[in-house]
Amino acid sequence: MKNSMISCVICGEKFVPSTPNAKYCSPECAETGQNARRREWEQRTGYLEKKRRQAQERRNAIKAAAQAEKDAAARQAAEERQRLGKERIEVAQNALIQSIERGEPLARMRVYPPNTLEYWEAYRDYDISYAESIGKRCYTTVNDIYVTDADFPNLMIISIRELGQIREDVRHV
Numbered sequence: 389m390k391n392s393m394i395s396c397v398i399c400g401e402k403f404v405p406s407t408p409n410a411k412y413c414s415p416e417c418a419e420t421g422q423n424a425r426r427r428e429w430e431q432r433t434g435y436l437e438k439k440r441r442q443a444q445e446r447r448n449a450i451k452a453a454a455q456a457e458k459d460a461a462a463r464q465a466a467e468e469r470q471r472l473g474k475e476r477i478e479v480a481q482n483a484l485i486q487s488i489e490r491g492e493p494l495a496r497m498r499v500y501p502p503n504t505l506e507y508w509e510a511y512r513d514y515d516i517s518y519a520e521s522i523g524k525r526c527y528t529t530v531n532d533i534y535v536t537d538a539d540f541p542n543l544m545i546i547s548i549r550e551l552g553q554i555r556e557d558v559r560h561v
């Protein structure tokens with residue numbers, strides 16, 4: 389049966405085929421041949437290009453997910469900052485409201501503008517109580533009106549309107 393020898397399509401070695409379709413002399417040549425066929429098939433069908441595209445799409449998806457996560461974290465941080473800011477403002481407002489309710493003159497002066505009776509009542513209360521706290525008498529004037537004048541708040545409204553100015557002379561003796 390010498391005439392049944394054929395050449396291996398990979399290495400060219402002569403061998404006796406074990407089946408009618410055998411093309412390779414050894415398992416190694418069979419593997420080489422199968423790899424070559426697979427490569428040929430991959431090129432013909434655009435398999436590698438498809439794989440590359442899929443890998444690229446996967447990378448893009450991962451990048452987009454990471455970016456989305458980063459954006460969400462940044463958004464959350466901004467919301468947290470805003471919440472804390474609001475909370476601080478609320479705390480400060482509540483403190484101010486409580487100070488006003490306790491009748492603290494400086495708090496009242498912060499909420500009333502200087503063209504109101506409330507402002508000048510608070511101003512008088514503050515200045516007189518300050519003078520008392522340091523054991524002195526209060527001779528402070530504003531626009532030459534003594535804060536100790538019983539009509540000080542009213543007179544201040546009138547004098548601001550007439551003079552267009554607020555001139556303080558703080559004096560504790």
Ligand SMILES: [Zn+2]
Pocket residue numbers: 396397398399400401412413414417
């Ligand atoms: Zn071979």
